[in-house]
Amino acid sequence: MAQTYISKVIVDLWKQEVTLEWTGPNAAAQEKGPFHCSPGEGVSGVNCDDIATSKRSGTSCTPKGEFPVNYHERRFSQFPQAEWVTRFQDDSRGIALHYYPIVPEYPDSNGCVRIASLNAAKLIYDNTKSRQSVVSVREELRPRFGIVLKRGAKSQDVRKIQRRLVEKGYRLGIDGDFGPRTEAVVKQFQKDKRLSADGIFGRQTYQVLFA
Known part of the structure; x- marks a missing residue:
């Protein structure tokens, strides 16, 4: 009998939500979300909504597209508050899904997807498979927090x-x-x-x- 596992992790940048798709005999009974998250805010002057730009190093964007899960870590060594780490895209950027205690309603990370629920981050960590499970990042980012806009602005x-x-x-x-x-x-x-x-x-x- 095939093992039940998460086949796809869907990250909606606009809703700032993570939802899960499962495969296997018990897929229908599994928790699917949505779970609140916060993606990368991007460095000043960078358009993280552009797919090609979002994938580049040095942008602090969460990469858009579909990426296989690479591997898992219990926590980031440099940032021990980041727990239950599921890596995707490539190792050079260190992009991952992980729990973090600060998850605001706006883009705030350096490119990773911060998940507000410790249990949800562990669920993803425990039930995704390297090179089989996929992380799908879609939609546009919310505006950068701290902007001030008024009549006459165009952007x-x-x-x-x-x-x-x-x-x-x-x-x-x-x-x-x-x-x-x-x-x-x-x-x-x-x-x-x-x-x-x-x-x-x-x-x-x-x-x-x-x-």
């Missing part, structure tokens, strides 16, 4: 904020242009959440919008 971060507001039920075009309509919707969101309704997107608004 991919503006488009991402618009996308999130639409997901929250607000009517808004997704065009990357922080015009009067976006400002009005940001103000309405701030009022609805009892924040200072100044129409400026900063840290406090970010934390509530992406909670």
Whole structure:
């Protein structure tokens, strides 16, 4: 009888969630998630949403694509708080899925996928197979935490904020242009959440919008 194991670990960068696909006779009974995670934030000026860029060393991006699991480590020697380490992509970058005690609602690592649940990280560690299990990293990153955006701004971060507001039920075009309509919707969101309704997107608004 074939062994039951995790065939694919799916990392959704936008939702910041890890879900599991299992194979084997008892696959349907296994825990699948989702589990909260935080990916790499990328160095300043680097577009981690670009697939080729995300795979390069020195970017602090979580690589996008599908990668076989390489091997497992109990913890990182340099960062002992990182436990139940499942390595993927390549050894030169040291990219892995692992537990970490700090997992915010925004990209925050140097490229690894931090998992908030110790049990989930151990589940992946115990039940993925080297060269057989696959890690699939998909979707776009949330905006970098700490950005301040206001009327007149035009960027991919503006488009991402618009996308999130639409997901929250607000009517808004997704065009990357922080015009009067976006400002009005940001103000309405701030009022609805009892924040200072100044129409400026900063840290406090970010934390509530992406909670």
